[in-house]
């Protein structure tokens with residue numbers, strides 16, 4: 045089993061260090077770890093945010109664990125040299141088109157949700173976000189216009205792209221509560237009209253899943269009003285990015301949510317994937333030991349489940365994390381004083397007992 049590890053920038057290396065401790069505690073047989081540079085650190089060392097060597101390392105691995113990229117010192121660089129380009133290129137180069145972002149409330153954490161406790165308790169949803177298309181990957185540019193410089197980004201989806209992510213969404217719903225909400229903006233966007241029509245067509249293959257459609261503005265409102273109504277949310281790259289950050293605040297902190305990015309490549313043990321916290325490099329707290337490593341540790345659990353076929357290890361990690369999250373060991377993001385390392389210690393302690 046080969047795992048490529050890309051800590052990246054800011055709090056990325058801090059949270060990945062804790063995930064690595066958890067991985068080591070599992071003592072998996074025949075595990076090889078490889079570490080590569082991505083983001084701002086890669087730009088400084090190799091002159092580019094995603095060096096070829098890092099990409100090859102990911103290609104040769106069964107799974108990749110990613111921290112975060114982003115460095116304020118690189119803000120003035122042209123887009124292709126910016127750290128964030130590393131994650132976008134990894135996702136597209138590796139064909140990782142399906143981003144799974146689970147968000148579920150923790151018993152004992154309702155007080156930290158931005159919602160009323162009784163509302164927060166009901167949240168148990170999965171955002172299935174398309175990751176290789178939409179306005180993030182469309183043509184973009186700058187031109188001179190009558191109103192001064194004008195920036196533009198093309199938003200598009202074709203039926204093939206929508207179909208393959210829709211299948212992932214429906215299959216995920218089949219394993220959950222069999223409800224799928226497709227989120228779009230079909231009242232104004234052509235992209236969304238194709239999206240909606242294609243999702244309806246794919247739905248015929250999944251008669252056991254109940255499909256409904258929601259405009260993204262309504263979905264944002266419903267997410268804070270009654271998130272318990274959602275099971276699987278199927279949506280595009282931009283809307284999924286925004287709605288999953290929002291879901292994290294409903295749960296309690298962005299430091300708690302993990303994600304899996306999957307494609308079509310099969311490995312000996314499962315599907316190749318790249319796993320990362322949904323948060324960024326958090327330069328405002330980097331180097332202070334204030335980052336919550338739970339999202340990174342839960343990303344490792346997803347890696348074990350989807351890419352290495354180790355469901356029982358994944359379940360153990362998730363149970364250990366749930367114990368710690370419900371305990372009084374809380375980081376600054378959850379109103380406590382525990383450091384990144386102390387939260388890692390607590391998860392390791394709980395892991396020994398679950």
Ligand code: NAI
Nearest residue numbers: 112113114115128131299323324325326328329335336377
């Ligand atoms: P961010 O997610 O890094 O931080 C947002 C807020 O949440 C900050 O106040 C931060 O302190 C807090 N936060 C984030 N993770 C936390 C954790 N584990 N524990 C405790 N608090 C946490 O988003 P922001 O500030 O918009 O972006 C910072 C940089 O990260 C930018 O350069 C951005 O482009 C990049 N970014 C990278 C991503 C990636 O690598 N996949 C994803 C999102 C942003």
Ligand code: MG
Nearest residue numbers: 285286289322
């Ligand atoms: Mg985001």
